[in-house]
Amino acid sequence: MLERMRNMDRKSLLFFLSMIGPGFITANVDNDAAGITTYSVAGSHYGYALLWSFIPMLLLLIIVQEMVARLGVVTGKGLSDLIREEYGVRTTVFVMFALLITNLGTCAAEFAGLAASLEIFGISRYFSVPLACGLIWFLVVKGSYKTVERVFLGACIIYFSYILSGFMAKPDWGEVARHTVNPTFQLDAAYVGLLIGMVGTTISPWMQFYQQAAIVEKNIPVENYRFVRWDVILGCVMASVVAFFIVMACGATLHVNGVTIHTAEDAAMALTPLAGHFAKVLFAVGLVNASLFAATILPLSTTYTICEGMGWESGVNKEFQEAPQFMGLYTGLIIVSGGLILIPGAPLIKIMLVSQVINGVLLPFVLIFILLLINKKDLMGDLVNGRTNNWISWTSVAVLIALSIALVYLAAHQFFS
Amino acid sequence: MITDSIYLSELLNRPILDRKGDAIGKIRDLNVVPGDPFPFVEGLYIRTSGKTAYVPMKEINVLNKRIVTIHGDIGSIAYTEPREKEILIGKHIMDKQIVDVNGVKVVRVNDVQLGQVNDHFGMLAIDVGFGGLIRRLGFGKARKGTLIPWRYVTTLEPGLDRLTLTMTRKSLAEMHPVDMAEILTQVSMQERTALLSSLDEETAGDVIGELDDETAAKIINEMEPEKAADVLEQMDPDEAADVLGDLPEKKAVELLNRMDREEAEEVRELLEHDEDTAGGLMTTDYISFPPDMTAEEVMKELRLVAPDIEMIYYLYVLDREERLLGVLSLKDLILASPKVPLGSLMVTNPKTVHATEDKKEVAEMVSRYNLYAIPVVDEENHILGIITVDDVVDMLLPTPLRRKR
Numbered sequence: 071m072l073e074r075m076r077n078m079d080r081k082s083l084l085f086f087l088s089m090i091g092p093g094f095i096t097a098n099v100d101n102d103a104a105g106i107t108t109y110s111v112a113g114s115h116y117g118y119a120l121l122w123s124f125i126p127m128l129l130l131l132i133i134v135q136e137m138v139a140r141l142g143v144v145t146g147k148g149l150s151d152l153i154r155e156e157y158g159v160r161t162t163v164f165v166m167f168a169l170l171i172t173n174l175g176t177c178a179a180e181f182a183g184l185a186a187s188l189e190i191f192g193i194s195r196y197f198s199v200p201l202a203c204g205l206i207w208f209l210v211v212k213g214s215y216k217t218v219e220r221v222f223l224g225a226c227i228i229y230f231s232y233i234l235s236g237f238m239a240k241p242d243w244g245e246v247a248r249h250t251v252n253p254t255f256q257l258d259a260a261y262v263g264l265l266i267g268m269v270g271t272t273i274s275p276w277m278q279f280y281q282q283a284a285i286v287e288k289n290i291p292v293e294n295y296r297f298v299r300w301d302v303i304l305g306c307v308m309a310s311v312v313a314f315f316i317v318m319a320c321g322a323t324l325h326v327n328g329v330t331i332h333t334a335e336d337a338a339m340a341l342t343p344l345a346g347h348f349a350k351v352l353f354a355v356g357l358v359n360a361s362l363f364a365a366t367i368l369p370l371s372t373t374y375t376i377c378e379g380m381g382w383e384s385g386v387n388k389e390f391q392e393a394p395q396f397m398g399l400y401t402g403l404i405i406v407s408g409g410l411i412l413i414p415g416a417p418l419i420k421i422m423l424v425s426q427v428i429n430g431v432l433l434p435f436v437l438i439f440i441l442l443l444i445n446k447k448d449l450m451g452d453l454v455n456g457r458t459n460n461w462i463s464w465t466s467v468a469v470l471i472a473l474s475i476a477l478v479y480l481a482a483h484q485f486f487s
Numbered sequence: 488m489i490t491d492s493i494y495l496s497e498l499l500n501r502p503i504l505d506r507k508g509d510a511i512g513k514i515r516d517l518n519v520v521p522g523d524p525f526p527f528v529e530g531l532y533i534r535t536s537g538k539t540a541y542v543p544m545k546e547i548n549v550l551n552k553r554i555v556t557i558h559g560d561i562g563s564i565a566y567t568e569p570r571e572k573e574i575l576i577g578k579h580i581m582d583k584q585i586v587d588v589n590g591v592k593v594v595r596v597n598d599v600q601l602g603q604v605n606d607h608f609g610m611l612a613i614d615v616g617f618g619g620l621i622r623r624l625g626f627g628k629a630r631k632g633t634l635i636p637w638r639y640v641t642t643l644e645p646g647l648d649r650l651t652l653t654m655t656r657k658s659l660a661e662m663h664p665v666d667m668a669e670i671l672t673q674v675s676m677q678e679r680t681a682l683l684s685s686l687d688e689e690t691a692g693d694v695i696g697e698l699d700d701e702t703a704a705k706i707i708n709e710m711e712p713e714k715a716a717d718v719l720e721q722m723d724p725d726e727a728a729d730v731l732g733d734l735p736e737k738k739a740v741e742l743l744n745r746m747d748r749e750e751a752e753e754v755r756e757l758l759e760h761d762e763d764t765a766g767g768l769m770t771t772d773y774i775s776f777p778p779d780m781t782a783e784e785v786m787k788e789l790r791l792v793a794p795d796i797e798m799i800y801y802l803y804v805l806d807r808e809e810r811l812l813g814v815l816s817l818k819d820l821i822l823a824s825p826k827v828p829l830g831s832l833m834v835t836n837p838k839t840v841h842a843t844e845d846k847k848e849v850a851e852m853v854s855r856y857n858l859y860a861i862p863v864v865d866e867e868n869h870i871l872g873i874i875t876v877d878d879v880v881d882m883l884l885p886t887p888l889r890r891k892r
Binding site: 145146147151154155158160163286289291380381383 | 581582583584592594595596597615620623624674675676677678702705708709
């Protein structure tokens with residue numbers, strides 16, 4: 071018929087594609103520097119023994135992220151807006167402050183990951199970190215964030231490098247399958263610690279805030295909610311598969327040969343003699359991408375979340391005088407988290423532990439708020455949780471809360487010893 | 488005795504006393520009704536021994552920062568839960584987003600200033616400042632707020648709109664479409680629909696025309712089809728085409744069929760063109776006259792047709808087959824002697840572009856020849872439409888009217 075309408079078949083595909091993104095991006099950012107480190111360490115220490123945890127973890131992740139997505143589509147408001155509107159100033163200030171501290175720690179971890187992975191290629195952190203900070207700030211404030219987001223969406227493909235590394239490691243597939251469906255449990259503190267750590271890095275509060283905000287921004291009508299649900303599920307599955315392959319690759323190479331590591335960079339280095347130089351490069355490139363991706367998204371999303379909850383003027387296209395809290399927070403987050411990495415002898419491990427503790431303290435609150443909000447009939451109408459759904463959600467949340475309490479205990483213990 | 492001014496945060500959770508000075512309960516919320524020049528407080532909901540009770544304002548004896556008392560005793564109050572349609576300040580206004588019509592932005596209510604003016608106790612202003620936050624957190628009671636008087640704000644939530652004053656509604660409708668569009672990008676879909684439905688179709692059309700095509704298409708998609716078609720009719724045809732081009736085909740055709748036939752035809756023609764070409768950028772709203780009309784006749788005619796046309800600075804001279812012969816500016820027309828025909832006033836061989844020309848090329852032409860508009864023609868020099876400079880500027884410098892994250 072008409073020229074512009076003739077493109078409609080292509081357009082309805084684009085219409086669908088325009089709705090994918092938030093869930094997919096969120097889940098992939100989740101495999102950030104801290105995540106990759108935890109997975110590598112888990113694989114090198116325990117081989118395939120932790121692989122079974124991915125199935126329950128994936129289910130928990132989907133349950134939580136699906137509720138958040140539904141909240142976003144139905145209310146059209148971000149999670150911080152909803153907490154503020156339903157639970158008042160005090161609660162909001164507490165949650166926002168905790169989120170600020172934990173995200174600051176996470177940002178620092180991302181810059182640390184970036185610095186370390188580029189050092190594999192012989193690039194000094196005193197060069198890479200300030201450059202990355204400047205680039206991120208500039209891209210977001212002066213550039214178009216939409217473009218940046220698209221670049222990163224494309225960059226999600228780089229995560230396949232971990233899957234490739236996994237294949238190059240030539241695992242014993244029979245063993246892998248057996249450990250995946252057959253839960254085994256070891257009663258030693260380090261094993262439990264790693265298990266909890268894996269859950270902690272996989273399900274963290276910033277994800278809920280970020281994903282809901284990103285979904286709200288897409289203005290998705292309630293009729294199209296099913297697309298969003300698929301986006302969320304797809305993202306969670308992909309993120310879990312990538313993480314699974316990291317654990318597997320490290321299990322098949324490092325663990326089998328008795329090499330134990332403490333960081334993701336160790337893993338990349340140790341892969342060379344066992345799986346070849348190419349595997350090392352793949353691993354390191356994946357880490358650079360993961361750190362940069364998360365370091366770009368986290369400071370901005372944190373700033374938006376806080377400013378919206380507090381009711382401060384926000385927007386990257388504003389002058390400093392127009393939106394002082396917004397610009398101040400955003401710039402401050404990047405400078406402080408990047409700067410921490412450059413302090414010679416900075417207690418990086420302690421910083422990460424503190425941020426992990428706060429993460430663990432915050433998560434139960436956020437999860438409970440999500441469950442309370444999603445059961446409010448005046449907000450959600452017919453899309454409140456059903457009885458079965460509620461039962462599953464509350465159980466999952468209870469499990470997560472128990473795990474995060476254990477995480478806080480372990481991290482605090484490690485911090486003081 | 489009721490105080491001249493008190494903040495809501497100073498009232499909530501405060502004990503309320505009977506005439507003997509015994510506490511009968513705690514203040515939970517206040518209900519308001521529409522009023523002029525501010526909404527009036529009708530009564531207080533209190534929590535007393537696990538139940539909710541209602542105290543009408545006329546029962547209140549003293550209300551100030553130190554004490555709240557009633558005339559009677561506990562026997563004189565009625566136990567009742569808030570009714571469905573009632574508006575409660577704490578529940579519906581506090582912590583919510585609200586539009587500051589004067590400052591043209593969306594703000595969050597940190598606190599509400601109440602007070603007595605001319606025997607009416609009501610909502611005088613909202614506090615959107617840092618002071619309000621600190622007060623709510625319980626640090627420092629006497630913090631001064633950043634107040635916006637109620638006559639300058641309008642609520643966003645559907646159902647609360649009756650609290651907005653008529654005069655505020657008027658200034659909302661008079662707000663610049665660009666500012667209104669900026670506000671729309673900051674609120675949720677439901678609130679957006681509520682705000683837009685408070686505007687007449689013409690204003691709504693202007694506002695939607697200022698949004699980016701994707702957001703505009705989503706809003707049109709959510710509207711009642713009848714209303715959507717009315718709004719589209721009010722928009723400039725090129726903007727309407729851009730919006731329809733972003734909708735699913737079935738929906739676009741449905742809306743086109745509901746629109747006024749003439750308007751729909753123009754939009755259909757524009758939809759023929761790829762949006763990255765001159766044809767996709769043009770509008771069919773332009774002014775044209777035959778070459779034998781005199782300056783005087785044209786002036787007379789112009790007064791009749793100009794109100795509905797965006798661009799009247801250039802007058803295009805066309806032959807019977809709509810082929811472009813020449814152009815003259817409004818200035819040329821005004822300075823001409825009344826009896827001269829347009830044919831001898833016009834500049835012949837005006838600069839034109841073809842419908843399939845790339846839009847970058849168009850921008851270059853407009854910039855090089857300092858034009859306010861450039862006509863779009865086909866192979867035989869028939870005029871198809873014009874491209875105005877504002878659309879060129881929008882293309883080169885897109886206004887970031889969307890939430891960035």
